[in-house]
Amino acid sequence: MSIKDNGEFRHFERMLQRAEKDNGKSSSRSASCQQCIFYQPNFKYRKCFFAECYYKKDVDVFRKKPLSKDRFS
Numbered sequence: 001m002s003i004k005d006n007g008e009f010r011h012f013e014r015m016l017q018r019a020e021k022d023n024g025k026s027s028s029r030s031a032s033c034q035q036c037i038f039y040q041p042n043f044k045y046r047k048c049f050f051a052e053c054y055y056k057k058d059v060d061v062f063r064k065k066p067l068s069k070d071r072f073s
Contacts, residue, residue: 015049033058044070
């Protein structure tokens, strides 16, 4: 595993730890998906770290049109 891959893994690991620590508290909810801590602009097929919105705000976390290039592949 390269240093870059290890850094990306740590990023997602920290996100999961924040989610467990946060546990859905209303103080950390954002007004829009782009301001949410779980928003992932680099994912090809979805825009959230989770398969469904952690705060139950957005019904559809999957993109209508996938990104042309996946950053991870």
